[in-house]
Amino acid sequence: MELRQLRYFVAVAEELHFGRAAERLVIVQSAVSQQVRRLERELGTDLFDRSLRRVRLTEAGQRFLPAAREVLAAERRAHAVVAEFADARGARLRVGTSTGMGERLDQVLEVLAGHAPDLRVELASAPTVVRLEQVARGELDAAFARGVEEGPEEVRLVPVWLDRLLVALPARHPLARQSEVDLAELAGLPLYLTARRDNPPLVDLVMGACRDAGFEPVPGPQRSSLQDTLAALGAGTPGWSVVYAAHAAQLATERVAFRAVRGPGGAGSPLVLPTALAVHRSEPPAHLGEFLKACRVVGANDRES
Numbered sequence: 001m002e003l004r005q006l007r008y009f010v011a012v013a014e015e016l017h018f019g020r021a022a023e024r025l026v027i028v029q030s031a032v033s034q035q036v037r038r039l040e041r042e043l044g045t046d047l048f049d050r051s052l053r054r055v056r057l058t059e060a061g062q063r064f065l066p067a068a069r070e071v072l073a074a075e076r077r078a079h080a081v082v083a084e085f086a087d088a089r090g091a092r093l094r095v096g097t098s099t100g101m102g103e104r105l106d107q108v109l110e111v112l113a114g115h116a117p118d119l120r121v122e123l124a125s126a127p128t129v130v131r132l133e134q135v136a137r138g139e140l141d142a143a144f145a146r147g148v149e150e151g152p153e154e155v156r157l158v159p160v161w162l163d164r165l166l167v168a169l170p171a172r173h174p175l176a177r178q179s180e181v182d183l184a185e186l187a188g189l190p191l192y193l194t195a196r197r198d199n200p201p202l203v204d205l206v207m208g209a210c211r212d213a214g215f216e217p218v219p220g221p222q223r224s225s226l227q228d229t230l231a232a233l234g235a236g237t238p239g240w241s242v243v244y245a246a247h248a249a250q251l252a253t254e255r256v257a258f259r260a261v262r263g264p265g266g267a268g269s270p271l272v273l274p275t276a277l278a279v280h281r282s283e284p285p286a287h288l289g290e291f292l293k294a295c296r297v298v299g300a301n302d303r304e305s
Helices: 003-015 018-025 029-043 059-089 103-115 128-137 200-212 226-234 245-251 288-304
Strands: 092-097 120-125 142-146 155-170 180-182 241-244 256-262 272-280
Touching (some): 003 018, 103 245, 128 272, 142 155, 155 226, 155 288, 200 272, 226 256, 245 256
Parallel strands (some): 180 256
Antiparallel strands (some): 142 272, 155 241, 155 272
């Protein structure tokens, strides 16, 4: 038996309508129906009478409702105890981070320190899927996620900014003399790119843009790490890769050039991945507002620059 099943059951019991309960919970109706069915199978009895046009509680459902409410009330009391303890030690947020955030993360923490100096941020790094599941389970208060359109049903994705990609080239390559590189100009060079399983949104964006520009990238060896790729390019190995613009400043080297790239379409649009902050849909942390405000300030500054 899961707490979310009890929440869904209580919502349906109070609304006596699966659709209205789903709207109240801000999830799809099928998820509510599925979880209530699982709860009924575990209990071994129907909690709702669905035989009529109206949804009604069965006798078992009527007896179960006060107990379910008491469990949820106990959950709220437990959360309150921990919140009081955390407040006594100083407010904190547990935030999952993404690789390559570079100066973006520094800027967010700097802005946050300016208007919420007592808020302590604890950072944790993990693969995107793991971060989203940790938010869903309440193990993280929020997590950054690039190029993700949806996560677990308990998670809401709040857009914060667009991450621009730059091309990484050997500094001695002729294209490095340009301030911007047209994507089609890279057609003959091997592309050093991470395996798709490690970063599907990034790989799909780059490969799709290349095809839209009229070429299939020449595959270079799959990189074991970004550092290894930059070392190979810096040694003069023909090829190119991509890095997040926010990360490029921290990767600066005289032997590798980072250049803006013009993708296909119109006058040539930059390659960007949307970044969102993943938060719990029904139980957002107390200090999420301050953190989101800092993210939006950084995103607005980037658009103005």
